Amino acid sequence: MKRLKISHILNNKDFVYALSLFVFIAFISISFYELSKTEVTVVQEGETMTVRTHAKTVGDVLNELAIEVGEHDELSHEVNELVNRDITIEHTIAKEVVVSIDGDDQTYYTTSDTVGDFLQEQDIEMKKHDHMSLADSTEIKDNLEIDIEKAFQVTINDAGEKEKIWTTGGTVKELLADHDVKLAKLDRVKPKKSTKVKEDTSINITRVEKITDVVEEEQDYSVVKKNDDSLEKGTEEVVSEGESGLIEKHYEVVLENGEEVSRELIEEEVKKESQEKVVAVGTKVEQPKQTATPAASNEQSSKSSNTNNTAKSEPKTETVSRGSEEKEGKTLYMKATAYNWDCASCDGRGLTATGYDLKNNPEGVVAVDPSVIPLGSKVWVEGYGYAIARDTGGNIKGNKIDLHMSSQQKAQNYGTKTVQVKIIE
CATH class of the missing domain: 3.10.20 (Ubiquitin-like (UB roll))
Structure with a gap:
């Protein structure tokens, strides 16, 4: 009985030893298995994770982590690339961007960080005057919409x-x-x-303007003839001279781009009444005298009478000067400015475009657009008087005119005005 007990004890020791050996081997195996794993770093959308794995390829690592790589996503390594120690796999998920150019929509997928980077990536050119709804620095987010209007x-x-x-x-x-x-x-x-x-x-x-043009017109006088029996028949004599009247007429003038297109009389005022001319018309008839004188005497008397009658019967004549108007051509309404030869932008020589010396002859010179008023034309400018178109200017285009003044101060004081310009010849 004692021997059996010892044997039983020995069997228990063997079991414990075997179990310990199994546990040790298992621990060594597990430790070796863990130590044989490769440490891999995965970066996704800015988040970093570190894993230990026996995966052989990048694709295996992503599968273990249940990371799906989309068609337009960006991956730092090929999926079939072998995994080595301390590898870092970067995965950037592509975002959907809708670009509308002049109303024409197109969908893109991008991994760019900003709108500016995206435009460069997709070769979308933005010119100086084009307009975009977002700034270049705007961060790209999923389902972003960009509106572009081409200039x-x-x-x-x-x-x-x-x-x-x-x-x-x-x-x-x-x-x-x-x-x-x-x-x-x-x-x-x-x-x-x-x-x-x-x-x-x-x-x-x-450009439409309405202005009032005041014109003074001379009113003809009437001629009245009155019979006068104190004057020989056939003769006339001025009793009182006639005098012309003066009427002031106000016209509403419509200008389009400086040129007159219509004129309507809106007011008329008599400034001076005309005075009629009175002419006496002779009606007196001389009666012949009856005498008994000799024929010679009668003949002499007849000659004398005829001579007197002839002298009296000669009509008196008069010439009334009614004046004359200077012939005038086209009338324009123009924007007028003023200048002096000694200006900051002038050449300092005082010569016009036609070679005229403004230093010694500062009066009566205007700068014009030759396509409107030919150089050399004589003009009359409201508020300035008569002048000759002798100069041009870079800013004098169309219905504009530049009046030369005798001093720079006068030119500055003139400012800008709309004036009537008559082309005389």
Whole structure:
């Protein structure tokens, strides 16, 4: 009985030893298994995670982490690339971006960080005058919408002065407001303000003004003839001279782009009444005298009488000078400015475009647009007088005129005015 007990004890020791050995081997195996794993760093959307894995490829690592790589996503390594120690896998998820260019939508997928980077990536060119709804620095987010309006040129013809401006669209009214083009109450614009502008749109502005033109007109006098029996028949004698009257007429004048298009009489006032001319007309008839004188005496008397009658019967004549008006040509209403040869932008020599010396002859010279008033023309300018078109200017285009003054101070004081200009010859 004692021997069996010892044997039983020995068997228990063997079991414990075997169990300990199994546990040790298992621990060593597990430790070796864990130590044989590769440490991998995965970065996704700015978040970093570190894992230990027996995965052989990048694709295996992503599968273990249940990371799905989309068609447009960006991956730092190929999926079949072998995993090595200390590898870092970066995964950037592509975001959907909708770009609308002049109303034409197109969908893109991008991994760019900002709108500016995205445009460069997709080779979308933004020119100087184009307009975009977002700034270049705007962060790209999923389902981002970007509106782009491409700029084009439109021609504005303002009273004959043409200018090309850049715009991205809108109405005529909005375009004029954006470029600080102001319209007066009577001005007209075509096409109408509500019209949407396009690349081939031409905007025409007609500047309309209403002014009052006061004209003094001479009123002819009437001639009254009265019979006078104290004068020999067939003779006339001026009793009182006639005198012309003066009428002041007020016209409402409509100007379009500086040129007169209509004139309407709105008021008439007699400033001076005319005085009639009175002429006496002779009605007296001489009766022949009856005498018994000899024939010679009668003949002499008859000759004397005929001589006297002839002298009396010669009519008196008069010449009334009614005056004459200087022949005038085309009349314009123009915007007038003034200058002096000694200005900051002048050459200092005092010579006009035609070689005229303004230093020694400062009066009666105007600068014009030769296509409107030919050089050398004689003109009359309201408030300035008669002058000769001897000069031109870079800013004198269309219905504009520049009046030469004898000093720089006078030129500055003149300012800008709308005046009547008559082309004499």
